[in-house]
Amino acid sequence: MIGRFLYSQKVAPYVFVLPFVLVFLVFWIYPLASALEMSFQKTTLGQGAHWIGWDNYAKLAGDSVFRKAVANSVVYMALTLVILIPFPMLFAVWINNKSLWGREFFKSSLFFPALTSVVVAGTIFRLMFGEMQGSLINSFLGLFGIGPVKFLKEQATGFVALLSLATWRWTGVNILYFLAGLKNIPDEYYEAAAIDGASAFQRFTRITMPLLKPTTIYVITISVYGGLAMFVESMMLWNGNNSPKNIGLTIVGYLYRQGIEKNELGYAAAVGIVLLVITMAINLVQLTLTGMFRKED
Amino acid sequence: MNRKWLVGLLVVSLALFAWGCGKSSSSSGAKSSVLEGGAGANATELEYWTFVELHGQHFQKMLEKWNAAHPDRQIKLKVTVMPYDDMHNKLSIAVQTGVGAPDIADIEVGKFPDFLKGTPQLEPLNDVVEPYKDTIVKSRLDLYSKDGNIYGAPTHVGAAVAFYNTEILKEAGVDYKSIVTWDDYKKAGQQVYEKTGKYMGTADTSALWQSSIMLAQQGKDFTDDAGNPVVNSPELIKGLSILKDLQKSNVIATIAGGQPDTEEAYGEFNQGNYASMMMPFWMMSRFINYMPDLSGKIAIAPIPVIEKGMPRSYGGGGTGTVVTKTAKDVQLAKEFVAYAKLSLDANIEIWNTLGFDPVNQDVWSMKDVTHNPDNKYVKYFINNPFDVLNEIKDEIRLIKSTPASPTINNVLGTVTLNEIFEDGKDVTQALNEAQKQIEEQLK
Numbered sequence: 001m002i003g004r005f006l007y008s009q010k011v012a013p014y015v016f017v018l019p020f021v022l023v024f025l026v027f028w029i030y031p032l033a034s035a036l037e038m039s040f041q042k043t044t045l046g047q048g049a050h051w052i053g054w055d056n057y058a059k060l061a062g063d064s065v066f067r068k069a070v071a072n073s074v075v076y077m078a079l080t081l082v083i084l085i086p087f088p089m090l091f092a093v094w095i096n097n098k099s100l101w102g103r104e105f106f107k108s109s110l111f112f113p114a115l116t117s118v119v120v121a122g123t124i125f126r127l128m129f130g131e132m133q134g135s136l137i138n139s140f141l142g143l144f145g146i147g148p149v150k151f152l153k154e155q156a157t158g159f160v161a162l163l164s165l166a167t168w169r170w171t172g173v174n175i176l177y178f179l180a181g182l183k184n185i186p187d188e189y190y191e192a193a194a195i196d197g198a199s200a201f202q203r204f205t206r207i208t209m210p211l212l213k214p215t216t217i218y219v220i221t222i223s224v225y226g227g228l229a230m231f232v233e234s235m236m237l238w239n240g241n242n243s244p245k246n247i248g249l250t251i252v253g254y255l256y257r258q259g260i261e262k263n264e265l266g267y268a269a270a271v272g273i274v275l276l277v278i279t280m281a282i283n284l285v286q287l288t289l290t291g292m293f294r295k296e297d
Numbered sequence: 298m299n300r301k302w303l304v305g306l307l308v309v310s311l312a313l314f315a316w317g318c319g320k321s322s323s324s325s326g327a328k329s330s331v332l333e334g335g336a337g338a339n340a341t342e343l344e345y346w347t348f349v350e351l352h353g354q355h356f357q358k359m360l361e362k363w364n365a366a367h368p369d370r371q372i373k374l375k376v377t378v379m380p381y382d383d384m385h386n387k388l389s390i391a392v393q394t395g396v397g398a399p400d401i402a403d404i405e406v407g408k409f410p411d412f413l414k415g416t417p418q419l420e421p422l423n424d425v426v427e428p429y430k431d432t433i434v435k436s437r438l439d440l441y442s443k444d445g446n447i448y449g450a451p452t453h454v455g456a457a458v459a460f461y462n463t464e465i466l467k468e469a470g471v472d473y474k475s476i477v478t479w480d481d482y483k484k485a486g487q488q489v490y491e492k493t494g495k496y497m498g499t500a501d502t503s504a505l506w507q508s509s510i511m512l513a514q515q516g517k518d519f520t521d522d523a524g525n526p527v528v529n530s531p532e533l534i535k536g537l538s539i540l541k542d543l544q545k546s547n548v549i550a551t552i553a554g555g556q557p558d559t560e561e562a563y564g565e566f567n568q569g570n571y572a573s574m575m576m577p578f579w580m581m582s583r584f585i586n587y588m589p590d591l592s593g594k595i596a597i598a599p600i601p602v603i604e605k606g607m608p609r610s611y612g613g614g615g616t617g618t619v620v621t622k623t624a625k626d627v628q629l630a631k632e633f634v635a636y637a638k639l640s641l642d643a644n645i646e647i648w649n650t651l652g653f654d655p656v657n658q659d660v661w662s663m664k665d666v667t668h669n670p671d672n673k674y675v676k677y678f679i680n681n682p683f684d685v686l687n688e689i690k691d692e693i694r695l696i697k698s699t700p701a702s703p704t705i706n707n708v709l710g711t712v713t714l715n716e717i718f719e720d721g722k723d724v725t726q727a728l729n730e731a732q733k734q735i736e737e738q739l740k
Contacts, residue, residue: 045393047415059740130561131553153502153719240382242707244502244555244715260386262703263393263411 032276038269045263056270066271068246069254070278076159076250077227080166084223085216088171092178093208107179111172121169122236126152129161129237152238158247165233170226174219181215182208217290221283228279231256251275332374334360340371341626343633344399347376348384349616351582352403352452355650359637372633381405392418392621400624401634404449406440406615410700413443420620420627421446425635433639433656434612436695441617449617450638453653455577456610456693457510457600458685460584464594465572469493473573473598479539482601486548489572496550498573499562500540500718503555503710506613510575511536513611513694514602524699526735528709529728537717537724539603544718551718563587575600577613578654581674581682585652596679599689608692648674654686661686701739708735 005011039056043049060066091110095103113121128136129151138148151157185208193203209216231252235241238248241257249257251271259268287293328350331342334357347353353376364371377399379387385408391398392412404412412419426438426447434454441449461473469492471485486497501507505519512518517532543549550571554561557574565571567588574580584595599609618638620630637643644655645666652674660666667683669675674682713731716722 044415045390047393063737064734065738132561132565150719153715242503242711244719245712260390261382263389263414 035269035272038266039273041266043264043266043269045265049266052266056267057274059267060270060274065246065249066254069249069251070274072247072249073228073230073251074278076162076166076230077224079159079163080170080227081220081223083163083167084170084174085219087167088174088219089178089209089212089216091171092175092182093204095175096179096182107175110175113169113171114173116169118169118232119236121165122233123239125161125165125168126237126239129164153244153247155245155247158243161237162233162248165237166230169233174223177215177219178212181212185211213290217287217292220286220290224282224286225279228275228282251278327377327379329375329377332357332360332376334364334372334374336360336364336371336373337368340364340373341629342373342375343401343625343630344375344377345401345403346384346388346399347378347403348381348405349403350378351651352616353378355646356637358646358650359643362642363633363636370629372629385411388412392623395623398621398623400626400630401618401620403616403618406617406698407703407706409441409449409617410698410702412619413448414700417443417446417448418622419448420622420624420631421448422450422620422631422635423447425631426450426639429635429639429657432641432659434658437612437615437656439695440615440698441619449619450634451656452616452618452638452647452651453579454656454658454693455579455612455614456654456686456689457506457575457577457613458610458682458689459573459575459598459600460580461573461596461598462566462569462571462591462594463596463679465489465493465495465569469572473596476598476601477605479543479601479603483543483546483548486543486572487546490547495569496548496571498543498549498575499552499557499571500544500549501556502551502714502718504558505706505709505714506556506576507540508533508536508709508714509611509613509696510600511539511603513696514607514609516608516694518697519705520697520699520701524697524701526701526705526732526739528705528713528735529725529732534725534728535603537728541717541724555715558583560587567591578682578686579614579652581678582652585673585677592677593679595677597682597685599685599692608694610689610692611694611696613696654682658690661690701735704735704738708738 038049040051040053041049042052042055094100095106095110097103100106130136130138131148131150131153132138133142133148135148137151141147141149149157151161189207189211190203193207198206229252230250234243234248234250234253238244241249241253241261243249252275255268255271255275258264258271330353332353345353345356356374356376360372360374384402385404388398388402388404389411395418398418423446430438433451437451437454438447441447441451459473459476463473466473466485466489469485469489471488473485476482476485482497489495489497509519512530512532515532515536517530519526519528519533521527540549544551552562552565552571553559554565556562557566557576558580563583566574567590569591584591602609618634620627620634624630638647639656641657641659644657644660645663647653647655648660648666649669649672654661661683667675668681708731712734713727716727717724
């Protein structure tokens with residue numbers, strides 16, 4: 001009986017997906033449901049909670065610091081897409097070139113930053129972008145007669161530091177994704193195109209880019225999520241969650257400030273739900289536009 | 298072949314990544330050690346959390362004395378040091394949920410109101426504080442009290458004083474002793490800038506020491522008597538306008554890190570780029586530990602005032618040591634905290650080890666303690682710190698800590714002061730906006 005059950009072709013698939021489903025239920029659906037519940041409550045840890053309807057969301061709508069956090073996260077996400085999709089793709093094509101000398105070395109050295117801890121990297125970038133004359137970046141700028149810049153105190157320069165960190169850290173990871181994609185493109189296509197007289201640029205735009213599309217969509221999707229959920233980079237770069245004029249405050253940073261620092265877990269839960277809605281909306285639009293939901297031809 | 302290589306790389310990288318994560322969480326996290334303090338086998342082990350490593354050294358000394366004096370009630374102390382934000386966040390969650398909290402903990406005054414929200418999950422210390430109550434400065438107890446209950450044992454008064462780098466002043470021909478008002482300070486500062494090209498002081502953007510000094514001189518606070526925030530008061534506008542004027546006259550300038558008590562600023566001062574700072578008394582320990590090059594060059598003096606006769610100091614910063622409701626042996630923990638922080642011995646040790654101005658002001662006049670020539674703090678500074686303290690003893694005002702304080706600190710310290718001193722925004726306008734924002738956040 002049990003044997004038949006175990007060997008049944010109908011049951012087996014469910015047995016195989018069970019671990020995933022369980023993990024998904026316990027670590028995703030349950031927290032999500034209780035966050036949703038909490039976002040309608042005023043919650044003080046250990047001292048109970050009571051329902052307050054839409055109050056948290058109403059407060060959120062008029063909260064200028066939250067708007068600042070959303071703006072920061074969205075701009076950061078958009079800029080990381082602009083930098084971290086095209087450049088890694090070009091690098092991947094370049095590294096994939098079989099005649100390149102030392103490609104294994106480039107591959108691993110570009111990937112290496114992803115292995116460092118954000119805590120260490122953030123601290124080092126904070127020192128590099130320090131406002132003193134003697135900090136690394138400022139002494140470099142000094143060579144060109146540019147006075148010391150207070151990088152971490154202004155919006156634009158703060159983002160330069162933040163994006164440098166992101167670029168340094170994530171370029172290698174995205175290169176790996178694109179390299180994996182490139183391995184699936186048969187060499188025959190390029191040979192045929194070369195015989196027909198296609199230039200290198202044409203081969204890139206007509207063969208590489210279209211065939212890399214599934215990889216590109218995947219990288220965009222995780223980058224959108226990663227950009228909007230960014231927190232640790234900002235926290236380490238500004239040595240805490242309180243950057244001057246909130247120039248580095250992200251949505252998750254604001255969630256942390258409200259929930260952990262101010263013990264307003266209900267309000268923080270509302271922040272989290274809004275983040276979820278924004279991320280889902282952007283990704284659903286993106287996936288629909290790129291045709292991921294269309295049936296395979 | 299290539300695919301194998303890729304798989305290998307992935308496995309190695311994942312392993313390294315996991316190792317990196319584990320590594321970073323432990324290095325950025327807690328450091329624990331158990332202090333025996335000469336305790337026997339029957340000693341009760343208590344756990345103590347702090348965000349200042351030096352505080353552990355003080356407790357070590359007091360623990361030895363306690364264990365010697367109370368052979369039947371000996372204690373072993375497990376000290377855990379965590380970074381400031383981290384410790385307060387963890388402690389907050391632990392006491393609120395009743396799981397994982399230590400027996401004893403340090404809470405910084407700026408965070409204290411958060412722990413008094415609703416029903417405080419801390420033990421009132423009234424009965425153990427009672428015997429020492431007459432000997433210590435009452436306003437320091439008020440900081441950690443709610444509804445007549447005292448929840449925290451204070452560490453120091455934190456009287457704000459001025460620290461002058463006499464080497465720079467000498468070069469510019471300025472005598473710090475003649476500086477009484479901010480006008481004098483301005484003239485001296487202009488002279489310093491002309492002669493040496495260095496700034497006289499700092500314009501703080503990430504802390505409220507200077508703003509508090511300005512309010513205390515005019516007998517005001519960030520909140521009204523009912524505890525409602527009023528940060529756009531004429532007094533604060535006036536105070537910050539004076540600082541703004543000093544900045545325009547090249548007397549003060551913003552500093553890396555945003556205020557003197559940061560790593561970046563220690564470096565700036567150590568290199569002699571700024572000639573003075575106005576900070577609470579405990580800044581002395583930072584001089585000794587982080588600015589060794591300035592030894593023998595720093596003089597302490599009362600802070601300049603707007604008009605002669607105004608109070609010249611206020612008590613800034615502070616740490617309240619608390620006993621949690623979940624402590625293993627509440628009574629033992631309470632008595633030990635009182636002994637380690639409020640007894641006469643404790644107050645003397647707080648000066649000797651930590652270099653703080655003790656809350657028992659009798660210590661301030663004990664010449665053998667305060668003028669001990671072997672004391673590292675006495676050695677470092679040009680004049681004796683307690684000579685200045687005793688001079689301003691009756692002028693040390695209090696800036697209250699209220700439920701609104703964490704929000705006020707956050708808005709002024711991250712947004713408003715930056716707008717005023719970095720972006721040159723109008724003081725009145727910036728403070729009006731700050732008031733609006735604070736009210737919005739406290740709703």
